[in-house]
Amino acid sequence: MKSLPALMISALLPIHLFAAAEPPIVPRPVEWSPGTGEWVVKPGSVAFRTSPALAAEHGPESYRIRVTTKGSEVESGGEAGRFYATQTLMQLEQNRRLPAGEILDYPRFAWRGFMLDVSRHFAPPAQVKKLLDAMASYKLNTFHWHLSDDQGWRIEIPGYPELTRKGAWRGAGEAVPAWKEDGSDARYGGFYTVGEIREIVAYAAARHITIVPEIDVPGHSYAAAAAHPEILCTTTSGTRSVQGVSGNVWCVGREDNYVLLDHIIGEMRKLFPGPYFHIGGDEVNQNAWRDCPRCRARMQEKGLTQVGQLQNDFVRRMEKIVTKHGFAMLGWNEILHGGELDPATVIMSWTGTGPGYDAARRGLRVVMAPGPHCYFDMKENAQDSFGHSWAGIVSLPKVYAFDPLDGGGLTPEQQAKIVGVQACLWAEYLTAPERQDQKAWPRLCALAEVGWTPQPRRDFTNFMERLGPQLERLAARGIGYRMPEAAARVEQGKVVIVPPFADADVRYTLDGTEPAADAARWAGQPLAVEHPADFRTRAFGPGGRTSLVTKGVGRAPARRDGALKPKVSAESTLPVYADHAPAHAADWDEKTFFWSSAKGRKGEMFTLVFEEPVKLASVEWPTGKLDDPTADIVIDGTLEVSADGAVFERAAGFAYGAARAELNGRTVKALRVVLNADQETWVVVQDPILR
């Protein structure tokens, strides 16, 4: 005991010297404890065994890895755990070496999914397999395959050849070749044969991925109706779906339709051994049923008073069919409307998290896929050239920030109904295969971590530190991932580049040209930049991927807490754009601002006159648009101060669009911005920050 301190020091010293940084594994494991040294991998010498104790405690997907200088061993809860341990080992290994240490790992959620829409644009089998490979390496275990929609029916159904002969091609029966070599043909169609489906299902199973097939009914069914017009109502009211399509809703009063759906699901049961079948159920234009005598008869028979109730009636019948074939049913959150559901039915919450919480309160199981965090067809950045934006900008940090259990005020029992999380990639814009890669990755790395890693172990900055090696891995798989942007901002009068992650290769130019791979490389030294609006950065990633170009230099957002808000009037010599009158830069509301409708000219002014003179310690005056750091800033200007409103004197100059002056308690009657030079842009003036 006496010698313990000395022992501790000698024991700690080497650990400290050799302690490896946390290995860059995604998703981040539950526990990592570093060891000493490393093990040089000899083929086939990892010892695997299953551990009933681990299985009992953390389930079949759990595993534990121990690496010492002598070797490595893996214990797993089950086959899946063994597979995931292997994925982790592959991420750990560098130059045939594994760092010594111990990892204990298991998932936070059972459902870690990705949905691919192959209807709007077809994805050939090889592309699906490439996706499954990458998903598995990030421990994603559910592939939701959106196989039908208005633009295409993508699965061969024995007995109903027209579904694919006509329904898999845009335009009635028009045979458009599948992928054009150069990906230029946006109209391509295609479908999976029974053989191809079998092969992909087996391929997924070997990677511990369950496939959940979806046939979207009763809406989103234009392609099915192109093949089988008889499935529609006898009189269509001509109304259109949210997405502008008419004639795309199955008649719910036609008995033969249920026979056909039963047949389709029966055929699909033979191909998909998994526990779930997704019936869609979203965005149904229920007006289609309004004037149809069969639908009206159905309402009478069932004693329904509103057309909308037919949706629940249809969903209940689908539940019976799906259940009869041994599947549990899944549907988009619209199936919650209008009545009870079978307790085995699972809800996919897409319009937000609210419907998911409601469903959990009703005792139903839920997969969270809310648009604002999980819709990968959204733009990732306001400058993105393609993508929807109805759910906002779904950036990498936005995906990462999602916690499926954070909100809704659920009890622990209700929380347990939330089985997991899923990203969805709708394919309206996926006109070429590389677009799929670019929309999916690396956001799917972030989502994998949402689904796997315990919430207290999740940290975006830490995630970004582990991202660089993942991009190498994605590039090695031939995935054209999206390289995240760098940012540039002012710190102490100099420009500093913030790379998207440590060691990222970021290049810049000073003259407004797009940085090429041989442009000046950011090496961590702050830069003096004469024309910040002409500053450009671009990040270069593994596999020749490049980010968008970031333009200009950002300011840290101005802090306005505790600032003075005296009564003031405002005027400008510049003409006003739309409703952005001068008063909007003096209403102490940072969301509004003054905006000129002409380029700034030398000598133009923007003046604030206080009703009563105010004593000011300091004034900070930002110009330009808040969401776009160099748009419409004052480029060369002076901040002037007046004690009487008549005689002004210089207090500070503008740099990077803002001016700041220490006034040390001076009495001020008026403030103004004066332009020192003509500029090419209009002028936005924000409210000054007075203290």
Ligand code: TNX
């Ligand atoms: C809504 S999500 C849809 C899809 C679209 C998607 C576009 C859902 C169940 N329906 O049909 O492709 O928005 O973001």
